[in-house]
Amino acid sequence: MNHRNSRPVVIAGGGLGGLACALALARKGFRSIVLEQAQQFGEIGAGIQLAPNAWHAIDALGVGALVKKEAVFIERLLLMDGASGETVIDVPLDKRFARRFGNPYAVTHRADIHGSLLDGCKAQPLVELRASTRVTGYEIQGNEVLVKTGTGEPIRAAALVGADGVRSVVRERIVGDGEPPVSGHMCYRAVLKVEEMPKDLRWPAATLWAAKNTHIVHYPLRGWKLFNLVATVVRDHAGSGHNEEAPPEEVLPLFAHNCAKPMSILRVPKVFRRWMLRFREPVENWTQGPVTLLGDSAHLMLQYLAQGAAMALEDAVCLAACADQVDGDFPEAFQNYQETRLVRASRVQVSARLMGMVFHASGVERMIRNDIYQGRPAERYYDALDWLFTPPGYVRDFAKRAPRRAPRPSARRTGASSARAPRRGSPARAARPARRPPSRRTASRGR
Numbered sequence: 001m002n003h004r005n006s007r008p009v010v011i012a013g014g015g016l017g018g019l020a021c022a023l024a025l026a027r028k029g030f031r032s033i034v035l036e037q038a039q040q041f042g043e044i045g046a047g048i049q050l051a052p053n054a055w056h057a058i059d060a061l062g063v064g065a066l067v068k069k070e071a072v073f074i075e076r077l078l079l080m081d082g083a084s085g086e087t088v089i090d091v092p093l094d095k096r097f098a099r100r101f102g103n104p105y106a107v108t109h110r111a112d113i114h115g116s117l118l119d120g121c122k123a124q125p126l127v128e129l130r131a132s133t134r135v136t137g138y139e140i141q142g143n144e145v146l147v148k149t150g151t152g153e154p155i156r157a158a159a160l161v162g163a164d165g166v167r168s169v170v171r172e173r174i175v176g177d178g179e180p181p182v183s184g185h186m187c188y189r190a191v192l193k194v195e196e197m198p199k200d201l202r203w204p205a206a207t208l209w210a211a212k213n214t215h216i217v218h219y220p221l222r223g224w225k226l227f228n229l230v231a232t233v234v235r236d237h238a239g240s241g242h243n244e245e246a247p248p249e250e251v252l253p254l255f256a257h258n259c260a261k262p263m264s265i266l267r268v269p270k271v272f273r274r275w276m277l278r279f280r281e282p283v284e285n286w287t288q289g290p291v292t293l294l295g296d297s298a299h300l301m302l303q304y305l306a307q308g309a310a311m312a313l314e315d316a317v318c319l320a321a322c323a324d325q326v327d328g329d330f331p332e333a334f335q336n337y338q339e340t341r342l343v344r345a346s347r348v349q350v351s352a353r354l355m356g357m358v359f360h361a362s363g364v365e366r367m368i369r370n371d372i373y374q375g376r377p378a379e380r381y382y383d384a385l386d387w388l389f390t391p392p393g394y395v396r397d398f399a400k401r402a403p404r405r406a407p408r409p410s411a412r413r414t415g416a417s418s419a420r421a422p423r424r425g426s427p428a429r430a431a432r433p434a435r436r437p438p439s440r441r442t443a444s445r446g447r
Helices: 016-027 052-060 064-068 095-101 110-122 169-174 248-255 260-266 308-325 330-359 363-373 378-389
Strands: 009-012 032-035 047-050 076-081 087-092 106-109 127-130 135-141 144-149 155-157 159-162 182-193 205-211 214-221 226-234 242-246 272-278 291-293
Touching: 009 016, 009 144, 009 155, 016 032, 016 110, 016 127, 016 308, 047 052, 047 110, 047 214, 047 308, 052 064, 052 095, 052 308, 052 378, 064 110, 076 363, 087 095, 087 363, 087 378, 095 378, 106 110, 106 214, 110 127, 135 159, 135 169, 144 159, 159 169, 169 291, 205 330, 214 248, 214 260, 226 248, 226 260, 248 260, 248 272, 291 330, 308 330, 330 378
Parallel strands: 009 032, 009 159, 032 127, 076 205, 159 291
Antiparallel strands: 047 106, 076 087, 135 144, 144 155, 182 226, 182 272, 205 214, 214 226, 242 272
């Protein structure tokens, strides 16, 4: 079993981001141990949307064919006015779209993508998977890190990646910003059998019904056997429930101002699962020497661009590419990774929140929204989405063999590391395309 690091990289968290990170590192010759606090590796939730940039990352990890087996390649992205029933946004996902972005748009079950990543990791001798093991802390010791676990047995590692999600123990050490705030955005989720879905709404589309302080999303899953349904309400004192049962009597009054079509879907489930959404504001630093953050631990965002998983997948590919470029000097690799990812991930984080405001508009603001978006040709939508759906260079070129250099002794650091200005000639920066000037379109237009 050939590997480039004598001590493993420990990855805290066995979700999509953690498994993707392990798989990406393995594809560059680095061994890792993934620690998952649950008794077994699995994924909670139902549907997930995969935009072209997510597919590029999945392909880079070598599991694209597995994920595509159960994915549904939808034909449109639709934003419907929940009050009037009229179409506001209609983005065709045809051959023009695939040519523009190099990959299609699809929807799938979270368990299917997680299972594909898990199978990929199990097939990799450089990846060790440990369930029932929670990371509780760490100590940086020179260029290495001593990872503390709930089992009482520490692990001496070359590096630690915090992919431990919303309540990240690793983030608390690096950023120290406590629990993520409750957003006031409450989701009610259900999965319907296709025969339960109203016939006139069995659309081959990811459909969003936008209304005052609410929106309703539905799309097909698992080869058209199921439909995913997510209804979100924004209100004060929305509570803090997480994956709890909610009866229709709780849900239906919150969405009663919607027109008949979306309400016909909400009347189908006998029970919903209640989820309180949380989010964080962007921060300038994710990294401390040989320790860094990935996915939700680094940039927890609202769901309104359907890009949370895509950002974690891009993080994983970028991190491994940076480790490869400096031949396993993880403090330097992690700083390069942060410099490369910070602006893009933070832009998505902020844009998702702004898009939520567009969805939930009412009164004159709703009329303005509809006037802005209705009747656009496909190319205008594609232009607005270009910054988001076009894969970064380090994702697109991940499978290519990049030249490596030996780590410089002067590049090694210990202790806390804060965000710093990009270094001239940084290999991570060289791996990505030159930045374009900011788009004149508002960030909220990329859906």
